[in-house]
Amino acid sequence: MGLVHGEEMVLNIGPQHPATHGVLRLQVRTDGEVVSQITPYMGYLHRCFEKHCENVTYEQVIPYTDRCDYLSSMSMNFGYVVAMERLMDIKVNERVEHIRVVMAELQRIASHLLCTGVFGLDLGAFTPFLWALRDRERILDLFEFTCGARLLYNYMWVGGLSHDIPVGFVESTFEFLDYFEPKIDELENILAHNKILVERSADIGVMPKDIAISYGVTGPNLRASGVKWDLRKNDSYSIYDRFEFDIPIGEGKKGTVGDCWDRFYVRILEMRESVKIIRQALASMPKDGDVHQSLPKKIRPPKGSVYARTETPRGDLGYYIESDGSPIPYRLKMRSPAFTALSVMDEIAAGWLLSDVLAILGSLDIVLGEIDR
Amino acid sequence: MTVDFIFEGLNQLFPSFAGNDIFLILAMLLPFAGLFGFITIYGFGVIYSELKVSSFIQDKIGPMGQGPGLHAGKWGLLQPVADGLKLFFKEDIIPASADKPLFILAPFLIFIGAFISIIAVPFGEKIIVADMNIGIFYVLGIGSLAVIAVILAGWSSNNKWALYGGMRSAAQIISYEIPAGISLVVVIMLTSSLSMQEIISYQAGGLFNWVIFDNPFMPIAFVIYFISALAETNRTPFDLPESESELVAGFVTEYSGARYALFFLSEYANMFVVSAVAATAFLGGWQSPFSDFLNTPIWSMFWMISKTFFLIFVMIWIRWTVPRLRVDQLMHVCWKVFIPIGLFNIFGVAIWTVLRG
Numbered sequence: 211m212g213l214v215h216g217e218e219m220v221l222n223i224g225p226q227h228p229a230t231h232g233v234l235r236l237q238v239r240t241d242g243e244v245v246s247q248i249t250p251y252m253g254y255l256h257r258c259f260e261k262h263c264e265n266v267t268y269e270q271v272i273p274y275t276d277r278c279d280y281l282s283s284m285s286m287n288f289g290y291v292v293a294m295e296r297l298m299d300i301k302v303n304e305r306v307e308h309i310r311v312v313m314a315e316l317q318r319i320a321s322h323l324l325c326t327g328v329f330g331l332d333l334g335a336f337t338p339f340l341w342a343l344r345d346r347e348r349i350l351d352l353f354e355f356t357c358g359a360r361l362l363y364n365y366m367w368v369g370g371l372s373h374d375i376p377v378g379f380v381e382s383t384f385e386f387l388d389y390f391e392p393k394i395d396e397l398e399n400i401l402a403h404n405k406i407l408v409e410r411s412a413d414i415g416v417m418p419k420d421i422a423i424s425y426g427v428t429g430p431n432l433r434a435s436g437v438k439w440d441l442r443k444n445d446s447y448s449i450y451d452r453f454e455f456d457i458p459i460g461e462g463k464k465g466t467v468g469d470c471w472d473r474f475y476v477r478i479l480e481m482r483e484s485v486k487i488i489r490q491a492l493a494s495m496p497k498d499g500d501v502h503q504s505l506p507k508k509i510r511p512p513k514g515s516v517y518a519r520t521e522t523p524r525g526d527l528g529y530y531i532e533s534d535g536s537p538i539p540y541r542l543k544m545r546s547p548a549f550t551a552l553s554v555m556d557e558i559a560a561g562w563l564l565s566d567v568l569a570i571l572g573s574l575d576i577v578l579g580e581i582d583r
Numbered sequence: 584m585t586v587d588f589i590f591e592g593l594n595q596l597f598p599s600f601a602g603n604d605i606f607l608i609l610a611m612l613l614p615f616a617g618l619f620g621f622i623t624i625y626g627f628g629v630i631y632s633e634l635k636v637s638s639f640i641q642d643k644i645g646p647m648g649q650g651p652g653l654h655a656g657k658w659g660l661l662q663p664v665a666d667g668l669k670l671f672f673k674e675d676i677i678p679a680s681a682d683k684p685l686f687i688l689a690p691f692l693i694f695i696g697a698f699i700s701i702i703a704v705p706f707g708e709k710i711i712v713a714d715m716n717i718g719i720f721y722v723l724g725i726g727s728l729a730v731i732a733v734i735l736a737g738w739s740s741n742n743k744w745a746l747y748g749g750m751r752s753a754a755q756i757i758s759y760e761i762p763a764g765i766s767l768v769v770v771i772m773l774t775s776s777l778s779m780q781e782i783i784s785y786q787a788g789g790l791f792n793w794v795i796f797d798n799p800f801m802p803i804a805f806v807i808y809f810i811s812a813l814a815e816t817n818r819t820p821f822d823l824p825e826s827e828s829e830l831v832a833g834f835v836t837e838y839s840g841a842r843y844a845l846f847f848l849s850e851y852a853n854m855f856v857v858s859a860v861a862a863t864a865f866l867g868g869w870q871s872p873f874s875d876f877l878n879t880p881i882w883s884m885f886w887m888i889s890k891t892f893f894l895i896f897v898m899i900w901i902r903w904t905v906p907r908l909r910v911d912q913l914m915h916v917c918w919k920v921f922i923p924i925g926l927f928n929i930f931g932v933a934i935w936t937v938l939r940g
Contacts, residue, residue: 219743221743227831228831229829243747243910243911330906332829333906334819334820334822334906335905335907336637337637337640337903340641340642340643341641341642344642401906404906406820406905406906406908407906409908409909409912410907410908410909410912563910564747564829565909566909
């Protein structure tokens with residue numbers, strides 16, 4: 211590869227392209243099939259999230275956070291309420307904490323299912339994608355059962371939740387987990403150990419540890435590069451310190467540490483860990499407790515600022531909130547994990563073939579809603 | 584063969600008009616009409632089975648609406664008809680910057696290539712439109728026509744994705760013709776004939792006389808031929824020319840409506856041709872697996888069609904199971920794996936035939 215040079219061609223992948231996972235435009239310079247340079251252009255989905263937040267009250271921010279990373283709205287809510295509760299020094303009761311953890315982990319499974327499925331789709335395997343969506347539907351059904359919404363929940367509120375979980379939720383969730391655990395093996399069998407998929411993703415788009423860290427890549431992408439860094443353990447928030455779970459990291463089983471296959475496989479392993487967490491959280495969830503118990507009547511945080519970070523399915527989500535004592539945030543800044551993941555694209559994907567570039571993009575699991583905000 | 588057969592049949596039926604020119608024209612038109620009808624029914628059937636088989640693999644129901652009783656139809660039998668009607672009623676769009684004549688020519692060319700291959704496919708001892716003495720060679724030759732159409736489509740669309748698809752396809756189809764040809768060569772070596780009918784008559788006498796069970800080299804040849812056939816018809820895992828997640832839709836990116844339908848249909852027609860050739864060359868063609876039992880003309884059609892459909896089913900099954908290869912891996916498989924094994928196979932079969940005497 212690369213010995214014979216031809217005329218370079220500039221190719222725009224996106225904004226309307228089936229593999230860009232939203233409205234992203236990758237401007238690539240190609241020489242035949244070999245890609246020499248990648249420039250991501252984003253902003254097609256920019257909705258002025260941060261500016262909007264400066265004009266609405268604190269509780270009205272929550273629906274906007276839903277719409278940032280629409281594939282893991284619960285986790286986006288979670289990060290915001292954790293930040294707000296730290297700013298206002300609110301302590302929520304045990305039941306709320308447990309429900310939040312269950313929801314966040316269900317959301318992680320849903321998001322990882324979509325990511326692994328779409329990764330298969332990017333490599334041309336259509337069936338695993340539908341299998342993943344089928345199981346994701348079950349999770350969305352659970353969410354709908356809880357709060358009536360399937361995508362944008364507005365479920366976690368500052369100091370509590372919008373609703374308590376309905377009667378039968380715990381049983382349905384256990385039922386789902388029993389159903390789902392064998393399905394992870396199924397997904398792993400059809401995708402992870404498939405010869406063609408391994409050929410397509412192992413040793414492709416290797417992201418070494420130092421590059422991942424210097425670009426600020428977090429979440430599964432960082433862990434796939436071999437860094438054991440998970441905020442649920444390393445900077446524990448909510449009640450994550452009580453649960454037993456492992457942090458899966460990329461081991462380079464099929465190739466080099468930090469290749470596409472590792473990034474994909476870490477997510478499958480994480481789904482198993484999430485199942486463990488949900489089981490523990492459901493088992494130890496207190497039977498009673500008002501989810502509106504510590505809901506503040508009026509959200510008017512004291513003057514000051516807070517930065518809180520949580521682990522979403524895509525990595526470290528940070529909220530920086532500056533309060534001037536009024537009911538409207540003075541400034542709200544979001545540090546989004548998919549944004550940093552996208553920024554590393556040119557570094558790890560240049561020099562590969564066109565098909566590999568899209569495989570690498572798929573393995574980074576970006577969501578444009580969160581990148582553009 | 585069939586033309587003569589029908590011509591003589593008409594002559595015997597109406598002895599007073601024997602030798603009439605109209606009979607000759609009828610004898611030529613009838614097989615054509617039959618073939619056209621067959622292709623239409625086959626097209627609907629195979630598209631329907633693709634929808635249903637893929638649905639069962641993907642744990643969904645598949646088409647349910649159209650069909651007997653329309654919206655209450657249980658099996659959605661008319662879904663392909665509805666899809667086809669939709670495509671044919673769509674606006675015919677030709678991009679302003681496209682090379683218009685070539686853009687219009689390409690879908691017809693690919694369809695003609697797929698369609699006229701079928702005349703050499705035997706469905707029974709007498710049921711073949713044209714029993715050429717070079718039948719298998721003819722099918723391979725006509726099959727190459729598709730590559731011209733695909734390049735035309737890719738180039739004339741004036742679209743970068745289409746161009747990529749066209750170029751990939753050119754490399755792919757031309758490369759995979761070699762292993763496909765090589766694995767058919769061993770069949771020709773065994774049967775010492777290029778004629779489809781003679782290849783089949785070599786395999787008369789039941790399951791164990793089929794070419795695939797003839798000697799230990801034949802299953803290898805069959806597998807190579809079948810995988811190369813997948814590549815030639817642009818099916819997954821070799822659907823790089825139209826890989827939807829990479830190249831949008833590859834060489835058909837700018838095509839829509841009826842023109843797209845022609846590309847779509849010709850893919851399925853090509854599937855039929857390559858499966859029928861595989862069935863003929865390796866699986867005994869229209870011969871019954873039970874020697875002379877159930878070997879009447881009607882049954883011979885049944886055997887031929889069911890063998891072909893079984894192979895088509897395997898193609899569908901593979902399509903919905905495996906991911907897609909990358910373009911360099913595709914070439915690797917062809918040039919570094921299939922062609923050496925295929926050449927070795929020729930050598931092995933040659934020695935085997937000599938030793939067997």
